[in-house]
Amino acid sequence: MKPALPDGLIVVAKADCPTCRLVEPLLAEIAQAGPLTVYAQDSAEYAADLPSSRYDKTLEHSFHLGIEFVPTLIRVENGVEVERTYGWHKEDWRQLTGLPELGEALPVMRPGCGSKTLEPGISEELELAFGDIRLQSREIDMGSAEDPMEACFERGWSDGLPVVPPTPVRVLRMLKGTSRQPDEVVGLMPPDLVPVTVEKVAINAVLAGCKPEYMPVLLAALEAALTDEFGLHGLICTTMFGSPMIVVNGPAARAIGMNSGVNALGQGNRANATIGRALQLLIRNVGGGRPGEIDRATLGNPGKYSFCFAEAEDADWLPLAQERGIEAGRSAVTLFPGEGVQGIVDQKSRDPESLARSFALSLRTVDHAKLAMAGDAVLVVSPEHARVFIEAGWSKQRLREELEKLLLAPGAELVAGAGGIAEGIPERFKDQQVPKFRPGGLLIVRAGGTAGLFSAIIAGWAASGPVGSSPVTREVTS
Amino acid sequence: MNHSIVLDPTAERAPAQRARLARPASLEGKVVGLLDISKPRGNVFLDRIEEQLAAMGIAVKRYNKPTFTRIAPTELKQQMAAEVDLLVEGLAD
Numbered sequence: 001m002k003p004a005l006p007d008g009l010i011v012v013a014k015a016d017c018p019t020c021r022l023v024e025p026l027l028a029e030i031a032q033a034g035p036l037t038v039y040a041q042d043s044a045e046y047a048a049d050l051p052s053s054r055y056d057k058t059l060e061h062s063f064h065l066g067i068e069f070v071p072t073l074i075r076v077e078n079g080v081e082v083e084r085t086y087g088w089h090k091e092d093w094r095q096l097t098g099l100p101e102l103g104e105a106l107p108v109m110r111p112g113c114g115s116k117t118l119e120p121g122i123s124e125e126l127e128l129a130f131g132d133i134r135l136q137s138r139e140i141d142m143g144s145a146e147d148p149m150e151a152c153f154e155r156g157w158s159d160g161l162p163v164v165p166p167t168p169v170r171v172l173r174m175l176k177g178t179s180r181q182p183d184e185v186v187g188l189m190p191p192d193l194v195p196v197t198v199e200k201v202a203i204n205a206v207l208a209g210c211k212p213e214y215m216p217v218l219l220a221a222l223e224a225a226l227t228d229e230f231g232l233h234g235l236i237c238t239t240m241f242g243s244p245m246i247v248v249n250g251p252a253a254r255a256i257g258m259n260s261g262v263n264a265l266g267q268g269n270r271a272n273a274t275i276g277r278a279l280q281l282l283i284r285n286v287g288g289g290r291p292g293e294i295d296r297a298t299l300g301n302p303g304k305y306s307f308c309f310a311e312a313e314d315a316d317w318l319p320l321a322q323e324r325g326i327e328a329g330r331s332a333v334t335l336f337p338g339e340g341v342q343g344i345v346d347q348k349s350r351d352p353e354s355l356a357r358s359f360a361l362s363l364r365t366v367d368h369a370k371l372a373m374a375g376d377a378v379l380v381v382s383p384e385h386a387r388v389f390i391e392a393g394w395s396k397q398r399l400r401e402e403l404e405k406l407l408l409a410p411g412a413e414l415v416a417g418a419g420g421i422a423e424g425i426p427e428r429f430k431d432q433q434v435p436k437f438r439p440g441g442l443l444i445v446r447a448g449g450t451a452g453l454f455s456a457i458i459a460g461w462a463a464s465g466p467v468g469s470s471p472v473t474r475e476v477t478s
Numbered sequence: 479m480n481h482s483i484v485l486d487p488t489a490e491r492a493p494a495q496r497a498r499l500a501r502p503a504s505l506e507g508k509v510v511g512l513l514d515i516s517k518p519r520g521n522v523f524l525d526r527i528e529e530q531l532a533a534m535g536i537a538v539k540r541y542n543k544p545t546f547t548r549i550a551p552t553e554l555k556q557q558m559a560a561e562v563d564l565l566v567e568g569l570a571d
């Protein structure tokens with residue numbers, strides 16, 4: 001509840017501000033001329049001889065007055081602020097107080113100091129205590145003897161690694177990273193199909209260790225994950241390996257310091273690690289998708305802790321997001337139901353034909369060398385491998401087309417039973433040339449360190465496409 | 479402020495113990511639905527159940543989910559709820 005403003009003049013000051021000390025002797029003169037209220041932010045001793053001086057210890061008055069600097073002088077008429085000035089400006093103070101001789105001996109101008117309300121760590125506490133924000137989530141009071149980190153484990157909120165306890169202040173700071181309202185519903189979170197609010201996203205982002213500036217990327221990733229095409233429900237429940245993997249494109253990836261270079265698919269970068277993790281924690285905590293319960297993965301994969309990286313964009317190769325319809329210069333996330341990483345070691349190919357054949361041969365093993373049009377795949381091409389294609393004038397599109405041709409195989413070799421292996425595609429394909437991937441099922445991304453003639457395959461879910469999951473790209477907005 | 483407060487990251491669904499529906503005393507006069515979730519060989523299991531129910535003179539209706547990867551479409555759930563008294567689902571292969 002915002003307190004009513006006292007009519008007359010208000011001065012907000014800090015005892016350790018030299019300019020506030022400079023004007024302190026003038027306050028008695030101002031008080032004689034009319035009603036004056038003084039709020040001191042840091043001490044009961046400032047202007048203590050004035051009966052109307054208050055120590056604003058909780059900073060509630062300073063917060064409601066929206067003070068940014070001290071001293072601030074405010075005129076209030078009929079309970080409404082009509083004018084304010086800050087710092088010491090002799091003419092302004094004279095005009096506002098109506099005292100033409102005020103501070104004759106003082107210099108013309110002295111700047112003030114910053115308000116205590118804006119000191120680091122304080123503003124969110126004040127907003128929670130006195131502001132209009134109302135967080136809706138259930139408050140859980142941990143015992144004073146409880147270790148908050150251990151308590152988060154015991155309540156089942158963790159993926160197995162420590163999480164950051166989601167205190168209201170941390171959650172409020174996280175919410176500052178997005179312009180969306182805390183109560184906005186992003187979508188229905190499977191498998192329990194619970195409405196997931198921006199506030200719940202922020203809480204799980206805190207758990208995961210995100211910075212507030214990651215929120216727009218995380219929200220875009222969540223939106224993509226919740227589309228019908230992505231089919232997150234089935235992906236969570238499947239006995240197979242896959243789980244949401246996030247590829248980030250555009251200026252947002254650079255702005256938040258994502259890694260697309262050395263060890264891009266590995267550990268060590270906060271944004272890569274925590275954005276992917278936050279999405280997994282939302283699945284666990286809001287959706288109820290926990291392993292051994294509705295998550296029935298036979299083996300799973302380490303990407304289920306977190307799997308998120310940025311593309312190392314190159315002027316000569318169209319970035320993934322632009323291939324998928326996002327305008328140049330915009331940021332976007334692409335969600336893919338990724339399994340683990342399978343390396344392709346080719347240190348000898350120096351021409352695109354040889355390297356493409358090398359890639360194609362390796363890509364055959366996605367799902368199983370005798371399966372086709374089941375799982376999609378992401379081919380992550382390292383800069384040294386990409387250079388072989390770029391220098392020969394091969395675009396990403398050209399590489400994909402060449403790979404599609406190289407990946408056609410005689411059905412007779414792939415059908416169940418062929419080669420003495422029971423696994424394989426249905427008999428009806430035996431007289432056809434069979435593509436390895438369904439149309440649109442092979443994605444190409446450039447990433448990695450600049451040294452190393454190695455690329456990587458990230459296989460998708462064997463139930464790719466309309467039957468299960470298709471990759472989904474969403475622009476990063478707010 | 480109290481530093482021991484944290485905000486619940488979950489859906490805040492109480493661990494509600496939902497009571498199961500009572501089992502019918504008899505299948506006589508009841509219609510039994512058999513839902514195939516479209517996983518390989520689920521039909522083998524359901525065919526055998528249909529055979530046994532038919533031998534007992536019990537009416538059976540068969541249903542298929544379009545894909546096992548997704549929850550059943552609302553229309554299908556409504557159709558089954560309207561047409562049968564009990565449902566048997568073959569969950570896995």
